[in-house]
Amino acid sequence: MVAALSDIRVIEMGTLLAGPFCGQLLGDFGAEVIKLEDPGKGDPMRQWGREKAHGQSLWWPVVARNKKSATCNLRTTAGQELVRKLVAEADVLVENFRPGTLERWGLDYETLQKINPRLILTRVTGYGQTGPYAPRAGFGAIGEAMGGLRYVIGEADRAPARAGISIGDSLAATYAAYGTLAALHARERTGQGQVVDSAIYEAVMAMMESLIPEWAVAGYQRERTGAILPNVAPSNAYPTLDGSDILIAANQDTVFRRLCDVMGRPELAQDPRYATHGARGANQAELDALVGAWTATQPNAELLAALHAAGVPAGGIYTAADILADPHVKERDAVVAVPHPELGELPMQAPAPKLSATPGEIRWAGPALGQHNDEVYGTLLGLSADERAALASDGVI
Incomplete structure (x- = not known):
C-alpha cells in the first residue's frame, strides 16, 4: 500500500x-x-x-x-x-x-x-x-x-x-x-x-463560528457559559449516582421526547415550558435541574445504556484511562x-x-x-x- x-x-x-x-x-x-x-x-x-x-x-x-x-x-x-x-x-x-x-x-x-x-x-x-x-x-x-x-x-x-x-x-x-x-x-x-x-x-x-457577525450585525457578545450552550436545552453535564458526570444532548424535539420516556416522565414533552426548542431554552436552568435530579439517582453505566438504547445522544467524560479501555476505540x-x-x-x-x-x-x-x-x-x-x-x-x- x-x-x-x-x-x-x-x-x-x-x-x-x-x-x-x-x-x-x-x-x-x-x-x-x-x-x-x-x-x-x-x-x-x-x-x-x-x-x-x-x-x-x-x-x-x-x-x-x-x-x-x-x-x-x-x-x-x-x-x-x-x-x-x-x-x-x-x-x-x-x-x-x-x-x-x-x-x-x-x-x-x-x-x-x-x-x-x-x-x-x-x-x-x-x-x-x-x-x-x-x-x-x-x-x-x-x-x-x-x-x-x-x-x-x-x-x-x-x-x-x-x-x-x-x-x-x-x-x-x-x-x-x-x-x-x-x-x-x-x-x-x-x-x-x-x-x-x-x-x-x-x-x-x-x-469561532458566527461570533463576529453576531456582534457586528446584532450587537450580541458571546460570554462564558461553562458547560451549557445558551438557549439549547437539555444539553449539559449531569451527575450520576456513582459520583461521575455524563453528557446528555437532547435538545431536539424528537430526542427530548425520547429522553422523557427514559425518565419515565413522558408528560414533560407536552408541558408548555418544555414542549418546543424555544421554550426549553427559555427555561434552561429549570430543565437542567430537573434532568440532573433524575440522573443523580441512576448508576452511570445503566443510565448510559438506557439512553443509548433509546437513541438519546449521551456519553461519559473520558480520561486517558477511559480512552484506553473503551471497546470502540480498540475496535x-x-x-x-x-x-x-x-x-x-x-x-x-x-x-x-x-x-x-x-x-x-x-x-x-x-x-x-x-x-x-x-x-x-x-x-x-x-x-x-x-x-x-x-x-x-x-x-x-
Whole structure:
C-alpha cells in the first residue's frame, strides 16, 4: 500500500509545537519529513511534558513520529548552505520562526524559489508574515486570546480559562497542513510553489463560528457559559449516582421526547415550558435541574445504556484511562502501540482521519537527535564521510 503523501519530501525547521505538529500531520500520511535540529540540543519538545518516563519526554515520541532527525546549526553560513541544498531536493519547507528570521539567514522565499521553483514554504507564526503585529513574539496562548477563544472558555463568574491543551498552536498547524496540501494541489496545475502563511490568531478565529457577525450585525457578545450552550436545552453535564458526570444532548424535539420516556416522565414533552426548542431554552436552568435530579439517582453505566438504547445522544467524560479501555476505540484502532527503544510499546493516538485506500500510519516514534544525519547528508545530499566529519567538527551538524 502506497501512502497518500509518500512522494512528498518535507524539510521541517520549526520548534516546539506550531510548526512540528504540521510536520506530524504530513508525516502521518506518508510524507518524508526531515527535521533539522540544533546540534547537541535539539527541539525543546524533547524535554517538554509534565510527566517523564526514564527521564524522557512522552510528548516528543508523538509530535516527532515518522520524522527523520538531522542536526543543523541554522545560524551558521555552512548550515544555511545545507538548507539550500536540501531545498533543491524538497517539496515543502515548514518553519515557525519569528518573521524575518529566514530572511536574515539568506533563506527568504525569493532565494529558495530560485533554487526550487516548485517549493512550498509553509510558515506558522503568531500574527502572520505581514501587518503591524508581525514582528511580535506570538505563542499559542496569545493567539487563542486574540482570536476570541479564551474569552468564551470557562464559567461566567470567573476569569477566562485555558482549554487544557495547546489548541492555538495545534489549530495553526492544522490549517498550515491544510494550506500545504492545497498549495501542492495547485502546483499540479501551475508547476509553481507558493507561501502558506498560517497565523495562530487567524486559525483560532476561523473556528469561532458566527461570533463576529453576531456582534457586528446584532450587537450580541458571546460570554462564558461553562458547560451549557445558551438557549439549547437539555444539553449539559449531569451527575450520576456513582459520583461521575455524563453528557446528555437532547435538545431536539424528537430526542427530548425520547429522553422523557427514559425518565419515565413522558408528560414533560407536552408541558408548555418544555414542549418546543424555544421554550426549553427559555427555561434552561429549570430543565437542567430537573434532568440532573433524575440522573443523580441512576448508576452511570445503566443510565448510559438506557439512553443509548433509546437513541438519546449521551456519553461519559473520558480520561486517558477511559480512552484506553473503551471497546470502540480498540475496535477502530484509534490508539496504536508504537515500539520505542527505551519505553517499549508506547500507546499514542492514531492518524486521523481514516482513509480507506491510503490510510495514515505511524512508522516509528520520535527519533534520537541526529539519528538520520548519515542518511540525509550522505545518501540524499551525497556528502562524503570526511565532509560530514568536518561539518560535525565545526559544530554545523
